[in-house]
Amino acid sequence: MNELSSGKAASGTGAHVELDAVSFGPFSLRSRRLERDGVPVKLGSRAMDILRLLVSRAGEVVPKAEILAYAWSGLAVEEISLRVHVAELRKVLGDGKDGVRYITNIPSRGYCFVAPVERGERRPASTPVPQPVANMASPMSLPHRLDRMIGREDVLPELAARLLNERFVTLRGPGGIGKTTVAIALAHEMWETFEGGVHFLDLGPLRDSALVVSTVAASLGLVVHQTDPTGGIVSFLRNRRLLLVLDSCEHVIDEVARLAETIHREAPGVSLLATSRESLLVEGEQIFELVPLPGPPPGARLSADEVVNYPAVRLFVERAAAAGHRADVSDDDAEVLAEICGKLDGIALAIELAAARVGIYGLREMAALLDSRLKLEWRGRRTAPPRQQTLGATLDWSFGLIGEAERIVLQRLAVFAGPFTFQDAIAIAAAENEPVERVVDALEQLVAKSLVSTRPEGASRRYRLLDATRVYALQKLVEAGEAQAVARRHAGYVQRALETSMVESAGSHQALRSQSRASLLADARAALEWSYANDFGADLRVPLAGSCARLFVELNLLNEARLWSQRALAMLDDANSGGRWELELQSTLGHAFMFTERNSEQAESALRRGLEIAEVLDDRANQFRLLSRLNMFARRTGNYRQLVPIALEAEKVARAIGDVAGIAGAKALVGVSYHLVGNQTEAQAHLDEGVRDDAALRGTQPGHFAYSRTPQIPLARVLWLRGSPDRAVACVRPLIGAAAPRDVVMHCIALCWSASVFGWVGDWGTVEALTGRLATHAGMHGLAPYEAVAAGFRAQTMIARGEVRGGIDLLRTALPRLHADRYELYASAFIAELAQGLAALGQLTEGRAVLHETIARIEPEGGAFDLPELLRLRGELEARSDELDAAEASFATSIAMAEQQGALSWRLRSEMSLARLQLRQGVRNPLDDLAKTFARFSEGYETADLKAARAMLDVG
Template sequence: MTDLSAGHGPRSGGAGTILDLDAVSFGPFSLRSRLLEKDGVPVKLGSRAMDILRLLVSRAGEVVPKNEILGYAWSGLSVEEISLRVHVAELRKVLGDGKDGVRYITNIPSRGYCFVAPVQRGPRAEPPSLTSRPAEKVTSSPSLPHRLDRMVGRDEIVAELAPRLLRDRFVTLRGPGGIGKTTIAVALAHALCDRFEGNVHFLEFGPLKDAALVASTVAAALGLVVHHNDPSDSIVNFLRGRRLLLVLDSCEHVIDAVARLAEDIHREAPGVAILATSRESLLVAGEQIFELAPLRGPPQGTRLSAGEVLNYPAARLFVDRANAAGHRDDLTDEDAEVLVQICGKLDGIALAIELAAARVGLYGLREMAALLDSRLQLEWRGRRTAPPRQQTLGATLDWSFGLIGENERIVFLRLAVFAGHFTLKGAIAVVAEEETPEERVIDALEQLVAKSLVSSQPDGASRRYRLLDATRAYAMQKLADGGEASVIARRHACYVQRTLEAGLTAQGGSGQMSRSQERAGLLADARAALAWSYANDDGADLRVPLAGSCTGLFVELNLLNEARIWSDRALAMLDDADRGGRWELELQSTLGHAFMFTERNSEQAEAALRRGLEIAQTIGDHANTFRLLSRLNMFYRRTGGYRHLVPTARHAERIARLIGDTAGIAGSKALLGVSYHLAGDQAEAQAHLDEGMRDDAALRGTQPGHFAYSRTPQIPLARVLWLRGYPDRALECVLPLVGASAPRDVVMHCIALCWSASVFGWVGDWSAVETMSTRLATHASMHGLVPYEAVATGFRAQTMIAHGEALGGIDLLRSALPRLHADRYELYMSAFAADLSSGLVSLGRLAEGAQVLHETIDRVEQEGGAFDMPELLRLRGELEAQSGNLDAAEASLVASAELAEQQGALSWRLRTEMSLARLRERQGVRDPREQLAKTYARFTEGVDTADLRAARLMLNPPSA
């Protein structure tokens, strides 16, 4: 422990004493006053970490002793050295210390810390903007499509747009369909990838049919958990302070929703650049329009040589794509004259040029020109009054459609039912029939790819296919005109249902993430199939099984609001044949899980989970029985139903052993460990958590949302270890979380932050509690996890009360506790209520404190008791002693000590023995500290934690 009473100044001050900095810079960072920026974008940094950074930077190159750092950052407070380590770890993470060999802060053992990076001092430098270039070349974002190997006639536009986008931050590429907006957007994103250090997100809205899903789609691409209808605020909160490029492609059919979101992002997130492509302007503040002109073609009526005509991008694109399609004849001067005519008829529209060029090898150049004259009329006016996209390119596609064989036409039209990418297996499933057998589908698909009607791209060892949006719209209309639309849509819905159902079956008890990643590619088709089946009588019989198959996918992708809506809708349509079967089971399970987070811990959530469990047990579905038991266990944890925890966990363990899956068995051990911990049997809890830790790899591989247990058992184990009297081992479990970034499963990460904060509070490291609560609040706000916002407030209040700021802490707790109660989130209420009671008592408001504590104990007893009952009884005994009722106080404290011993909670016992020692001293008992000494002697570690220091001080008081 360090005595900081002689600190160097107030925590928020010091600039005029230790620090005398106008502005300094180091690497990509600039530090001005208490503002840290990276490449011109503000960096969020906690106040303690900022104090440490300012001190170290002001003494760059010097070793600053640890006591001096503690004295400056925690002026007037007594804190552990671990607090310094936690905040230095936070600081190093923010700075990227150690990445690519770059070092900023080094630890000099037994001495202190030193800022070792070169620091530039002097007049304040202008902060870097979006136009500043990072030093290292980086890899492009995984969401960014591959750039074309050769882009014709657009390099100048990319070169012009790059600095404009960096300067203005919001540019819309506007132009008619097929003109090449997406191609330019992809090329521009690749060109700027280095500037944004790889932080480029490409959003393709083409497959999206519902404008209400725009924000959810953006949130999912950014990795945010979606728990409500409109996550726009969560998106803006997430992007605020970040530096990245957001590409919004094909916005015209969802333009109002995109416009609102883009305007908010542009206004609130100055480090984000937005590149949109659309047939019309978004018409919002900040938008800069770039009108994309057609490819420049040779002037009509002129005679040009072959070399001269190729100076024009439209002609060059035509020849390039014709060669790519297999046409190998050299372009002659006579051909050049014909090519001039063709370019004039195609009006410089890239898609039309590519479609025509792909057929030159079949018909020849002159015949192609004749076909254009007789069968193809293009209308490109580029105005708001122009025909819709499918009509605009309809003539081109009519002509292209006329050039392919009958078998290719059948396959082409039927493929239009796919809303996104599809596989060869999917194409065969939807298209093939007796008259169009599998081999014909394969052959036709190859021809359609070769003729540019279907695009293809590698996907690992296989390939993915898709129809361009305009092509798909054209084909869908043709399909409807031919009377096949409903038949093919039904086949598509059946294919989606079968594929997702097979994925659910394959997951079974394991819920491995690789399965989810494969299934995620079906999201657009799942949405399209659901929309069709619920809008058409032909799909009525598919509605329930399709929803049952799709909603599990929504849960895996954290689209819980969609999962809830479709589950609820399908359950309302169940007939007698479906009740009690597989699909009601799946829908009830999904509905209960989604309700827990989108509608809080409602009675409807419990009812749905219980109904699902009843069905699973009746039909002998062990995998779903286990999954539902894990979800019910989480429900009881959240709602304080502690008496139900161990029975449901034991039941889950039996089912896991029947299934025999490694991850399931490990998960059941984690479930049992947490259940015994909360129910108050810490020895059993430790034994089961230790067993779960042995299969840690299997646990970490499970899919988020599939089960409801911790995939990182060391976090609950930390709480158990502290209670059992191993504070140092407990800290070893939670310290790695201090510098860890949020994983994919954000909900479980928030739970880990909550539980870690409680461990840090028990050992008396309130600075670490503050760090955990700040991060928890950030994630809760970012992802719309409302209950965790209240939990973060509770931990912040704990910290304030511990620091003697009782009034402020009480106000925060009076705000947080009703919110938790409204959410039925009882798990943290007893601890926070105890803090509220202690805060009131510290202000002399004994009656109020007693009432809060009495109500809390009554509520916990009604639920069957809990792990913290010994502490609640101890606090009641302290309060009774303070009120002068020593007999009642002794009874409460003895009951606390006995219960702590029964639970195997040595740390609770130590606290109670300190309270009993003080009481017995007042009662005049001989040797009042005898039992305290015996309890203290049972500890083998943690001598520097708060409770053991306090006990040691009582046993060895300083001489007068």
């Protein structure tokens, strides 16, 4: 609706009013035609001119001089002529009947059109839906209520109860969140409660706060005779019971506050509901905060059925369907829908505007578009108030209601990509030489006006800008010419915050430190993107990436850790070479390479370079961290000779540091190393020591140099090998059904090692379950090498169940991937399974070949924990080839090695194989040695191997 230029009207030029089709009450006005309920209404030309002018300026006081200049262009007439035609107009409109008001006189100023005006043609009434008979007329005087209000089902009863108990409630929330929708619905809900005494006033069109009181008076059917009719309103309401809804108060809040407080104090039968982006701050007011519509949590992997249970998604889907997009939601859509609703922050208006365009762009394209300013310009319903037709208009409305200091602070705070603290806000929003008090005051006002949201966190609070507000404010920051300077200040602040929090700490401080670091993730990403895209931030690139590197590892974002470390190391200069930032980057790069790509020479080179720098800098915590990672690299690549020396060096460093958790972690590292090289006695001794201090180890947080070195899982494998199957299973049983811990790499290791224990005891159902979790977990976090390991375990399960050919095919896919990644830790077990499967299919020669190749690779490295088992399997294949002497020799070697390693379970298996061979050869008393070995067990009699041994002994 275009407004008449006051300058033109005053000059007497007879300026033409461009007026779109509008409607108010039962009337429609198009061009110079007025209709009531579709029937033309006769109106004189002067009265029509006056009506068109007042409607075009609805909510404003139009001075009498302007009206005279427009309706009687070029003529000199008395003011009495204006009063006569206004009286005619009021009579035609029925102004004042049944409490309905259209035109009010503002003494000494002019006239104002006070009825709500809707743009566009009035839609023909739909076929009425039969309604139950009520004891009173339906609330036709109220604005139309939405047929279906999503996500606010619990709000109405709670809000109604508070309104009845407390009488004066302000429904507060940011623009577009749905305050008006809820207020209209509540007015309809409470129509019978107040016996029809419900008055709804949309104050949005008012442009002059002085009109508030007269507008309220007009809505109540009072004739205004004085400049301030407050007294008359109070006298009228004092002995009445009714509900007064004051919608959209924020732009005229001072006058609304004064009037509402007076009514609440002087008229005890009146209930007041105000909707506003800020509190009225008067006596008696109670705040009801309208929160965003709940949406799926970030990163949740939900099905279609799960995702549509969230109100934000449900609203989006329904509005998209109404706009012509297909209504069904597939599981493939679920993740995109969750992403879209996350970007829309649960703001109803934003959801509706985006949903209406899905049919144009598609879901995935919509998700990308939401990152741009474009969403601020998407138009909504033509009949909506102008301030609600676009997100940009809604924010323009809010932006226009705050002062210059608040605008500056809002623009600067928009640089934060995630939640921020009070101290963060001060650091970024207070430029050099600017008073901090100004930022403090501005932040308080921005929160009060719902432009910055806040939530408690412990004893303090965190703040954030809703996504649409942030996009809007960033554009304003660019227009103000401050974008680069504020972005640099932000990047520097993030770098310093991460650098400061890298200091090792213990106890409860460690947990708080980890939480604080994790909260910086979104801003760390934003700062990195900006600094590497702008030369203005070139000097921050290496220290910023170095500060972020450990954070990415702590949060299991290993692909990001690898990419940013590579980028930073590629531009390393002399100032940072050999310093702490190269140390962090090299350490991170080597670690991330191992788990996301392969155990390459580049990974080992990065780890060794990092260790070299740590030793020069005498950084013991990083020495331990890098020795642990080098130990991991050696075990993964099958370089077993290096394991124990590296672990013992790490233990030496841990003792020098003197940290209890670090020493426990070192014990676990040494124990694992002895286990893998085949010394189970030493392995159990060290792992038992680690378990004794396990409480300290479990108390570590991400970033601690010994974080997540839990000894129970490797101890389970050692216990099985040492002849304690039940105790072994007890160690890993808690992992079944347990939620994944925050350290995804350690969780993958735990799943792998636990699966091996359950495979050894013959519980293939549990192996299958753990393997499924491993595959899902590895795929979710981009840990490609573990996906190949999961395939190997799945193949083992298939072969154990008789699906030999399918298992072999899967192993032939998984093993080349493991070899290509230089990931040999699990390869020997999978090759052993492959050899047995090939033999089962009659391909003995091929089976023996792959087994021989594996043994030949392991033996020069000093052997391994599973070499006795590989030798036993070689003997089994030799026996099937009728090479009985060779088979007997292989079994004997296996038994001797198992005894040397302290691996009683390997010995039992080899004793059974040898006994079967000797039974075949007719050797006297072939079961004697098996019986002696069986007698050394004191538990595990229901596990597969012991049951098989018992059966042999019983038959013998």
